[in-house]
Amino acid sequence: MDSVNYSDLYDRMTVDECRRYTRHCEEQAEKMDGTNPENEIKRQWSKVVLEIILHCVAGERAINKQEAIQKWIERDRRLQDFQDKVQPPKGVRCLRCSIEMSFTSKSLYETELGREQVLFFYARPSRCKPNRAFFDDGKEYPSPTTVKNVEVDCTPYTRLNFHET
Numbered sequence: 810m811d812s813v814n815y816s817d818l819y820d821r822m823t824v825d826e827c828r829r830y831t832r833h834c835e836e837q838a839e840k841m842d843g844t845n846p847e848n849e850i851k852r853q854w855s856k857v858v859l860e861i862i863l864h865c866v867a868g869e870r871a872i873n874k875q876e877a878i879q880k881w882i883e884r885d886r887r888l889q890d891f892q893d894k895v896q897p898p899k900g901v902r903c904l905r906c907s908i909e910m911s912f913t914s915k916s917l918y919e920t921e922l923g924r925e926q927v928l929f930f931y932a933r934p935s936r937c938k939p940n941r942a943f944f945d946d947g948k949e950y951p952s953p954t955t956v957k958n959v960e961v962d963c964t965p966y967t968r969l970n971f972h973e974t
């Protein structure tokens with residue numbers, strides 16, 4: 810992804826964050842009793858406060874933008890290199906019929922301890938189940954029955970994604 814797209818993504822996240830503050834403020838206003846005149850004053854004040862908050866959020870995110878984008882680019886590059894470099898384990902066989910399974914895809918995951926790993930997925934051409942998945946260190950993903958084609962329901966592993974637009 811080029812840096813223009815990273816920039817767009819960052820800006821969209823800024824907009825989302827500002828929207829969250831605005832929505833929160835609106836929700837609070839809706840909860841107030843409309844018949845109480847004091848609440849009208851509170852509502853006006855909260856609008857002023859919201860303006861200040863949005864101003865600060867946008868300002869701070871603008872200051873941090875270049876550094877944040879640089880970090881995203883470096884992380885994505887590092888993960889892409891890692892994913893490209895590691896090779897899928899060979900000779901993986903079906904647990905039922907022992908026919909060699911074909912490597913279908915790979916994804917990045919992070920362990921509870923923050924270690925990044927590539928998980929390789931294997932499937933048989935027929936409907937023989939289960940599929941299997943192996944990490945780059947050769948360890949099998951512990952519960953093969955939960956392995957779908959390209960994804961596992963993966964506690965304690967978290968799927969890692971690249972920054973996408």
Ligand SMILES: [Zn+2]
Pocket residue numbers: 903904905906907908933937938
């Ligand atoms: Zn089989």
